[in-house]
Amino acid sequence: MRLPIHFLICARRFGVKLSADTGRRGVCGATMRLVQFCRRDQEGDVRVGVELEMGQGVVDLKDFDSSLPHTMKEFLETGERGMDCAHRALSSGQCVVPLPEVRLLPPVTDPEKVVCVGMNYRDHCLEQNAPIPEEPIIFSKFASAITGPFDDIKLPAESKEVDWEVELAFVIGRKGKHIKEEEALSYVAGFTVANDVSARDWQMRRNGKQWLLGKTFDSFCPLGPALVTTAALKDPHNLGIRCRVNGSTVQDSSTNQMIFKTEKLVAWVSQFVTLRPGDVFLTGTPPGVGVFRKPPVFLKRGVVVECEIDEIGVIRNTVI
Template sequence: MKLLRYGPRGQEKPGLLDAQGRVRDLSAVVPDIAGEVLTTPGLARLRGIDPASLPLVDGTPQQDLRLGPCVGRTGKFICIGLNYADHAAESNMPVPREPVVFGKWTSAICGPNDDVEIPRGSTRTDWEVELGVVIGTGGRYIDEADAMDHVAGYCVVHDVSEREIQLERGGGQWDKGKGCDTFGPIGPWLVTADEVPDPQQLDLWLEVDGHRYQDGNTRTMVFGVRQLVSYLSRFMSLQPGDIIATGTPPGVGLGQKPPKYLVAGQAVRLGIHGLGEQRQRTVQA
């Protein structure tokens, strides 16, 4: 299934994408794409519904029908840094021996086509396409062998970053440089895990103003999805709706020679094979 949330910002309704690419309304079935809806029993209930029996929503998604973040009421937005060896190299940092973990504030979350704001005073706002893992069934101390049973599905994440704040301000504070408003577009939809046979074989890419900067595959991750879910569960309870952004392949602005960064008025397009695309316009905050 491809689950989504549609409508005006802050008033999104739950829906799903049918086989013809149309949005069907789930409002009479579930309150949101969130919480218990994402657990194994919750998703099983949705799979038992014939999409044709659901009301058809007017409009074409990502054109004249706005899509919001594909997951609601996210409790934790957990990010993994330097999880592609070639991205670590372009960042002039060593390949990590354990996952580098930081967080985005949930106030950074926005829809897949919402404007991305360049923070006031920023000169080094950067792009990063990432595979997002959405937790379904929660847990602690999860064995790697069982980790995939806790995954509801996957989505595209744009991990927008302000490099000066992240790497230089206050001695380097990743959370502060990663969590600005609009720095976490997710979606367009949550693709349930049963439709993604191998999350370690997904092409992902990103373009700015039509120029492709990132073109990678999740098979080159240092730590795969199974390892990350298990690892993170040692340090925190994973809960339904938590999002894990699993790192970015090479090609970020910081790694260009000379470096390139986002400015207001640009068009960013990114996607992951089978998970959809995002398109954003950059604006000044």
């Protein structure tokens, strides 16, 4: 399938930008929106693709080069070879799947680690009258919590206090341990949108007040819609970030409120564990969560939650 010239002109906006400043540019210099998807008539056949602008479709990288793997995690493990192939696929104008035939999946579905950061927005700390942390507060979700950008959030019978948290997430692109802060962005494949759905009763009162169980019910980590490569963002730490519940804005801030930015988080966590391609980091939420409203507000069946970050996109999940 050959695309008209205006398709190719738009696609060139996602071409490779070479830069000596790899610490800022990330794993590679390519400016792309990578997605994990399946065709609607081929559920279960996971593919990695590159999203074109203005709803023009998705370039199927496996169709372009059959030697490429099926999943995003495996694709990231191929390093520069995979990214170079993605660039060539974009430039070719071939292997485009029309958007109505695409079902977007989470950008990563099988990470070794889902690393989360608590209390990482200054305005969120002020909302709680809590002190600014002196070091990153780290917890985790299980990978089984991850769900797609437009999939349902399932209310568990075990909780009556399920809450929303829009977050900037990033994905590790190459293996590293004891990573220096000034080199940290070179280990990041890109950024995406997350909802750190939280069962506040389990987080704040049950199970010794440890956070894990309240954060990791199935479907409690909607992720997507795309993995936007680091080079495609002007500044990941100066983006508007917001959450809407049934169309009403409940969170509205900027990632410039982050206390510990991406570089610090990568360096900090890599002291303790080896980071690997596909590892997901959730970087904290701004104010406006339901538990601190007066009176508290929690998610109910039928509610639609939208999490949005400028330059990255929107995820939209219905509570069932």
